[in-house]
Amino acid sequence: MMNQNLQIILRIAWRNLWRNRRRTTIMLVAISLGVWAMIFMSAFMRGMVDGMLVDGLNSLPGHIQIHHPNYVDDPNIENSLPEPNEQLRTVLDGEAVTAWSARVRVPAMITSERESRGVMLLGIDPEYEPQLGFGNSVIQRGRFVADPGEQGIVLGAKLLETLETDLGKRVVIMSQDPDNNVADRGFKIVGVFKSSVIADEEMFVFTGKETVQTMLNIPALVSEIAVNGQDARDVETLLQQIRAHDSPLQTTLPWYELNPYLGLMANVMDGFVLVFMIIIFLALSFGLVNTLMMAVFERVREIGLMQALGMKPTTILYQVMCETLILLALGLVIGNLVAVVTILPLMDGIDLSSVAQGLQMAGMSTVLTPSLTTLDFVLASSVVIVLGLLAGFMPAWKASRYRPVEALAKT
Amino acid sequence: MSAIECLDLCKYFQQGDSVIKALDHLSVAFEQGAFVCLSGPSGSGKTTLLNAIGGLDELDSGEVRLDGQRIDNLSKSELADIRLHKIGFVFQAYNLIPVLTARENVEFVMQVQGIPAQERHEKANAILQEVGLLGMEHRLPAQLSGGQQQRVAVARAIVSKPKLVLADEPTANLDTRSMEKLMEQFVALNQNHKVTFLIATHDTRVMAYAKRQIKMVDGQIVADETR
Numbered sequence: 001m002m003n004q005n006l007q008i009i010l011r012i013a014w015r016n017l018w019r020n021r022r023r024t025t026i027m028l029v030a031i032s033l034g035v036w037a038m039i040f041m042s043a044f045m046r047g048m049v050d051g052m053l054v055d056g057l058n059s060l061p062g063h064i065q066i067h068h069p070n071y072v073d074d075p076n077i078e079n080s081l082p083e084p085n086e087q088l089r090t091v092l093d094g095e096a097v098t099a100w101s102a103r104v105r106v107p108a109m110i111t112s113e114r115e116s117r118g119v120m121l122l123g124i125d126p127e128y129e130p131q132l133g134f135g136n137s138v139i140q141r142g143r144f145v146a147d148p149g150e151q152g153i154v155l156g157a158k159l160l161e162t163l164e165t166d167l168g169k170r171v172v173i174m175s176q177d178p179d180n181n182v183a184d185r186g187f188k189i190v191g192v193f194k195s196s197v198i199a200d201e202e203m204f205v206f207t208g209k210e211t212v213q214t215m216l217n218i219p220a221l222v223s224e225i226a227v228n229g230q231d232a233r234d235v236e237t238l239l240q241q242i243r244a245h246d247s248p249l250q251t252t253l254p255w256y257e258l259n260p261y262l263g264l265m266a267n268v269m270d271g272f273v274l275v276f277m278i279i280i281f282l283a284l285s286f287g288l289v290n291t292l293m294m295a296v297f298e299r300v301r302e303i304g305l306m307q308a309l310g311m312k313p314t315t316i317l318y319q320v321m322c323e324t325l326i327l328l329a330l331g332l333v334i335g336n337l338v339a340v341v342t343i344l345p346l347m348d349g350i351d352l353s354s355v356a357q358g359l360q361m362a363g364m365s366t367v368l369t370p371s372l373t374t375l376d377f378v379l380a381s382s383v384v385i386v387l388g389l390l391a392g393f394m395p396a397w398k399a400s401r402y403r404p405v406e407a408l409a410k411t
Numbered sequence: 412m413s414a415i416e417c418l419d420l421c422k423y424f425q426q427g428d429s430v431i432k433a434l435d436h437l438s439v440a441f442e443q444g445a446f447v448c449l450s451g452p453s454g455s456g457k458t459t460l461l462n463a464i465g466g467l468d469e470l471d472s473g474e475v476r477l478d479g480q481r482i483d484n485l486s487k488s489e490l491a492d493i494r495l496h497k498i499g500f501v502f503q504a505y506n507l508i509p510v511l512t513a514r515e516n517v518e519f520v521m522q523v524q525g526i527p528a529q530e531r532h533e534k535a536n537a538i539l540q541e542v543g544l545l546g547m548e549h550r551l552p553a554q555l556s557g558g559q560q561q562r563v564a565v566a567r568a569i570v571s572k573p574k575l576v577l578a579d580e581p582t583a584n585l586d587t588r589s590m591e592k593l594m595e596q597f598v599a600l601n602q603n604h605k606v607t608f609l610i611a612t613h614d615t616r617v618m619a620y621a622k623r624q625i626k627m628v629d630g631q632i633v634a635d636e637t638r
Contacts, residue, residue, distance in 0.1 A: 008522045015510035305506045308467055309520050309567075310495025312488045405468040408502070 005315055013322035016295065027291045028331055031384070034284040035335025036342070038380040042273040043343050043370040049269050050371045053232060055197050056262045061255055062100070062132055062226030063235045064242060069251045071223065072258070077106050078178050080221035081250050088245045096238045098228045099131035104212045105223040108175040110155075110205060112163035119159065119205050121173055123212025126150070132228055142167050142191035150208030152190030156201025160192050167192055173205070177217045185215045196367060233266065273376060277383045285391040292324060292395040303399050304407025317400035324392030325385075332381055343370050413440035414607055415464055415575065420473035422459050422630070433459035434470070435630035443574070444605035446598070448612055448621035456630040457611035461577045464609065465498055466490035477575070495523055499568030503580035506564060507552040513563045514539065514548035521571050538566040541596060557584045565593055569600055576600075578610045582617055594620045 017024050057063060066088075068079040083102050084092060092100045104123035109116055126145045140157055153171065155163075165171060167189050174184040187207060195201045213219055229238040235254050243252045256263025296303070303316055311319075349369040422434040433456045441447060449457040462468035463475055466482050475483045482493055494500075499520075507516045517535045526534075539545045542562040552560050561584055568576055576597070582590040598620055600606045610617060618624055626634035 005523060005525075008519065011515070012508065012510060019510060301506075302508060305502075305508065307487075307491060308465070308494060308500050308502075310491050310498075310523055312491040314488065315523075403467075403469070405462050408467070408506070 009315065009319045009322050013319055013326055016299070016323055017326060020295070020298075023291060023294070024327070027287065027327060028334065030284055030287055031328060031331025031388075032334040032338060034280050035332055035380055035384060036338045038277045038280050038383070039336065039339035039372075039376055040343060040370075041276065042376045042380070043339070043372050044368065045273060045276070046269060046373060046376065047369050047371040049265050051367075051369060053262060053266055056259055057228075057232055057255055061258055062228045063232050063255050064227040064229065064239055064252060065255075065258055066225040066227070066242065066250055066252050067223070068249060072253065075105070075107075075223070077176060077216055077218065077223075080104075080178075080218055080223055081225075083220055083222055084225055085245075088242070091241050091245065092225075092227060094241075096229055096241065098230060099128065100225060100227040101125065101128035101132045102209075102222040102225045103129065104209055104216070104218070104221075106175050106212070106216065108173050108205075110159070110163065111172045111174065112165035112169070114164040115162060117159065117162060117202070120203050121175060121212060122204055122206050123209040124148075124206055125209050129206075132226055138194055140192045140194040142189070144191055144193070145206050145208055148208045148210040150190075150211060151187070152207065153187035154191035154193055154206040155189055156204065157192050157194050158198055158201035159203075159205070160189070162202065165189065173207075173215075175216060179217075183216050185211075270375070270379075274379055274383070277380055278387070281383050281387045285387055288324070288327075288388060288391045289394060292320065292392050293398075295323070296320060296395045296399045300399075300402060300407045300410040303402055304404045304410070307402065307404040308408060313400040317396045320396035320399045321389065321392055324388060324396070328384055328388040328392075332384055335384075336377060336380075340372070343372050346370055347372070414443035414445070414478060415441040415609075416474070416476040417460070417464065418474040418476075420460070420463055420475070421471045422456075422463065422468070423471055432456075432630040434463065434473070437473075437631060439625070439632060439635075441607060441609065443607055444601065446601045446608045446620070446622040448610050448618045448624050449627060450612060450618060450624065451627035451633075454629075455627040457627055458579050459630070460627070461579055461609060461611055464575075465500060465577045466493060495520065497574045499571070499573040499576040501561075501564050501568045501576065501578040501581040503583050507560055507567075509552050512549050512551055513544055513555065513559075516552070516563050517548075517566045517570055520567060524571060526571070534570055535566075538570045542566045543592070558586065558589045561585055562589070562593065565596065569596070569606070572600070572604055572606065575607045575609070578608065578612075580612055580614075581610065582612065582614050587616070590614070590616060 066081065068081045071079040091097070101124065103125075106121050108119055108121035110119045124145055125148045130144065142154070144154055153173070160166065163171065170186050170188050172184055172186050174182060177183045193201070209222070213221065227238070227242065229235050232255065239252065239254050246252055256266070306316060307313070347370065349367040352368050417437060417439045420434040420437045424431040424433055431454065437456070437460065449460065451457055459468065463470055463483070466485065470483050473483065474481055477493065477497060482490060485493070508519060511519060514535050517538060518531045521531045521534065535548070536545065539548050542565060544559060544562055544566070547555065547559065552563070555563065561581065565581065568578070582593060585593060594617060597608055601608055610621070612618065621638070623635070623637045625632055
């Protein structure tokens with residue numbers, strides 16, 4: 001009997017929808033457009049945050065960093081820490097770690113024959129660093145740092161332009177050693193890198209770790225050890241493993257504590273997308289309620305007839321709800337398909353370099369790549385179904401409450 | 412025990428300053444298998460009485476019993492169940508479900524009752540043949556003439572052989588031949604299956620088929636004749 005009722009409910013609901021083709025089509029277009037907007041916008045919002053995360057983490061920090069306890073508050077040469085000992089290296093060379101690098105990182109002044117600029121000097125070991133800290137960059141000209149004892153220096157293209165110098169010319173790097181004496185050294189420019197984050201091109205200069213250690217008189221000391229795990233969003237286990245080796249001279253912090261803004265963005269993204277979807281659908285639901293109310297008012301007599309013939313009020317309610325559900329389901333299918341079709345061609349990324357400066361300020365890359373996730377499809381579908389059914393309940397309830405004799409008397 | 416018992420039914424409507432007495436302390440009973448015509452001028456309370464017996468309208472006071480069961484105090488859902496299984500309705504205006512074909516309209520009640528598809532189809536075919544609409548079963552109501560629509564409504568009302576058929580001006584839109592055909596079907600059903608018929612009508616040709624005629628005026632029975 002239940003099955004028979006369902007059959008008749010579905011049949012009447014489906015045909016009722018197409019009694020007024022224009023109205024149903026308009027409503028379907030509105031729902032599809034809403035669903036498309038939800039998924040399209042959330043794909044870009046998520047892509048933007050993912051991009052910020054990737055750019056942020058690939059610009060040297062890694063997923064986890066080990067520092068001297070005072071380094072975060074005062075990133076000074078005095079707050080250096082020893083290079084990793086055997087026990088720590090066991091963890092760092094384990095399967096949970098995809099890349100790690102111990103580096104010297106100090107603020108410095110770079111001077112060409114024409115200009116001077118403040119930069120971040122990185123003394124690195126090229127065997128470890130490229131997988132970790134150079135992800136957004138490519139060597140444009142020359143070469144990268146060859147070994148820890150590298151005597152040359154690698155600059156960003158933008159910095160090169162600012163300093164009005166060129167590959168093969170010499171620059172002077174000046175910084176401060178732990179005794180507060182000026183430490184300076186001349187370097188030949190051996191490479192020029194290009195980064196998707198232009199600020200990185202102006203900020204970072206690379207040379208050999210041992211060369212910087214010698215220059216600053218800090219043998220076997222580094223500023224930080226950056227570590228990458230399997231997944232930036234799931235670093236807890238690795239964090240605990242590394243923290244087991246913390247000491248009074250060494251502390252370990254995850255990326256989301258080192259960059260709370262980035263951590264917050266990643267955490268609130270799901271909630272933000274949900275709120276965004278709800279707002280879109282709330283606007284849409286007024287149209288939906290109006291359409292369904294109209295559809296119910298137009299056939300009050302018919303509803304009275306079905307009641308007179310023995311259809312229960314709850315079945316009438318289900319029937320109108322069923323119309324809502326069919327409309328929503330069709331809208332979802334079309335909206336999702338259109339979203340996929342419009343997003344897929346953009347998956348290689350959209351070049352936003354014309355507004356690069358603004359994006360740099362927000363810590364974003366100049367290429368925005370939308371992120372199409374199953375979660376967003378599920379989220380959009382849930383929002384549409386749940387809110388749509390809530391919106392459809394009022395007309396359905398009204399239809400089920402008619403008194404048969406009054407409904408039959410309607411003209 | 413009568414199949415239908417109405418005890419002291421009252422139903423008043425306020426119209427401006429005056430009160431219309433649709434049912435005014437009306438009591439009447441009908442045996443199973445009765446074939447009754449209700450006549451009277453417009454506003455005499457014929458339709459209101461049918462609606463009260465069919466559980467479509469609420470009474471101001473009084474009791475309605477079907478097969479001994481009091482129905483005027485039942486919930487909407489319980490009343491729907493009684494209408495579904497015991498009562499067939501034929502209304503003055505054709506009252507078909509416009510999105511269903513003639514066959515689907517005929518099968519509607521049976522489908523809500525949960526009768527299997529095969530049995531439904533067979534019964535629908537038989538009744539459609541009886542009312543002369545076989546071959547038009549796939550047409551929507553809008554593609555049928557007024558008389559054809561009324562025959563579909565009648566077929567729907569009697570197809571599941573209810574114990575009671577309530578018909579409100581069932582022949583109002585039919586020509587004489589269609590009217591006679593319809594009434595013959597009613598009579599056959601009444602005689603062969605003991606289905607009770609209560610027919611509200613102005614049509615003297617219809618009244619000629621009745622075993623019992625009740626005349627109503629101002630919500631009261633003024634004449635009750637059995638042949």
